[in-house]
Amino acid sequence: MKTAVFSARSYDREYLGREQGKHELVFFDTHLDTRTVRLADGFPAVCVFVNDSVDKDVVAALAAGGTRFIVLRSAGFNHVDLDAAARAGIAVARVPAYSPHAVAEHTVGLILALNRQLPRARARVREGNFSLDGLMGFDLHGKTAGLIGIGRIGLLVARILSGFGCRVLASDPYAQVPEELPLELVDSETLLAEADIVSLHCPLTPQTHHIIDASALAQMKPGVMLINTSRGGLVDTRAVIAALKTGRIGYLGLDVYEEEGDLFFEDLSNRIIADDVFARLLTFPNVLITGHQAFFTDEAMTAIARTTMANLDAFAAGRESGNEITAESVRGE
Numbered sequence: 001m002k003t004a005v006f007s008a009r010s011y012d013r014e015y016l017g018r019e020q021g022k023h024e025l026v027f028f029d030t031h032l033d034t035r036t037v038r039l040a041d042g043f044p045a046v047c048v049f050v051n052d053s054v055d056k057d058v059v060a061a062l063a064a065g066g067t068r069f070i071v072l073r074s075a076g077f078n079h080v081d082l083d084a085a086a087r088a089g090i091a092v093a094r095v096p097a098y099s100p101h102a103v104a105e106h107t108v109g110l111i112l113a114l115n116r117q118l119p120r121a122r123a124r125v126r127e128g129n130f131s132l133d134g135l136m137g138f139d140l141h142g143k144t145a146g147l148i149g150i151g152r153i154g155l156l157v158a159r160i161l162s163g164f165g166c167r168v169l170a171s172d173p174y175a176q177v178p179e180e181l182p183l184e185l186v187d188s189e190t191l192l193a194e195a196d197i198v199s200l201h202c203p204l205t206p207q208t209h210h211i212i213d214a215s216a217l218a219q220m221k222p223g224v225m226l227i228n229t230s231r232g233g234l235v236d237t238r239a240v241i242a243a244l245k246t247g248r249i250g251y252l253g254l255d256v257y258e259e260e261g262d263l264f265f266e267d268l269s270n271r272i273i274a275d276d277v278f279a280r281l282l283t284f285p286n287v288l289i290t291g292h293q294a295f296f297t298d299e300a301m302t303a304i305a306r307t308t309m310a311n312l313d314a315f316a317a318g319r320e321s322g323n324e325i326t327a328e329s330v331r332g333e
């Protein structure tokens with residue numbers, strides 16, 4: 001199937017190219033948005049990633065250009081107007097799970113790097129500074145971790161942190177938690193009040209937008225560690241900066257950022273960062289940011305490519321892959 005692949009980086013070309021089979025993939029470096037959507041004219045399918053903007057105007061333009069299928073290289077779908085796609089008769093499919101391990105392990109990587117101040121320690125040792133002043137950490141053993149969202153990724157984080165000897169709390173209005181897991185399902189007030197580490201593993205929806213705002217931060221323990229590897233819009237970044245300044249947040253680990261569409265996945269090292277909020281975050285010694293790389297393992301990229309091609313195979317053959325999504329099917333996710 002002739003497919004326009006947007007936001008294509010070298011690794012997308014490599015991994016999708018390996019699995020493409022009989023599909024004709026045309027790669028575009030640019031994001032899909034209202035300015036670039038004409039590139040998709042005549043393509044029955046488009047393949048998009050997390051910072052492509054598939055809003056109602058883009059959906060209308062895709063439909064006008066003959067597109068009938070949007071295949072996502074992601075599990076998250078907050079960048080796609082599913083109602084508009086349904087109205088336009090365009091089917092949407094995603095990669096529901098590729099490697100939840102990749103994201104869970106990166107989450108724990110951020111926790112350990114922040115707690116033991118590994119970026120600062122590395123910089124010091126490279127400069128011949130072996131002083132330990134300011135590098136004090138804490139044992140994870142015996143601490144309370146609070147996971148907001150206990151789906152595929154949250155459950156794995158729970159398992160790993162249980163292995164460290166943490167008490168694990170979770171809040172999730174829809175979750176079914178396996179009985180053998182040493183995990184307490186609690187309401188969000190209890191979680192925020194008791195957790196030493198709060199980590200976000202729910203999707204971005206209108207209900208979860210800014211789930212961590214000034215009010216949620218005020219309920220957290222002073223010096224709490226906040227980790228977000230899910231979606232930037234879950235966190236009110238300005239409120240987080242205020243909480244970093246007062247010490248309410250003691251450690252902040254982010255793999256995602258509200259306005260990351262203008263920053264992440266690009267080499268901007270020769271440019272001035274115009275986003276003052278992001279630039280302020282970079283000034284804190286207790287903040288560690290990665291550029292949406294939690295998914296980025298060989299295993300996950302292989303799985304994304306295979307499922308994407310299976311979704312295209314199914315659509316081309318007029319059958320369902322099981323990975324189709326509509327506004328109804330994902331309500332509550």
Ligand code: NAI
Pocket residue numbers: 075076096097100103148149150151152153154171172173174175201202203204207208229230231255256292293294295296332333
């Ligand atoms: P999942 O669908 O298996 O689990 C999400 C869980 O969040 C579900 O159990 C759902 O009931 C729960 N939830 C929904 N609303 C909630 C609320 N208001 N409060 C608490 N929990 C709520 O999704 P999965 O695979 O675990 O992924 C979680 C998120 O991780 C995705 O939505 C995506 O945004 C993000 N992600 C980030 C990646 C990265 O590279 N940084 C890669 C893959 C996913």
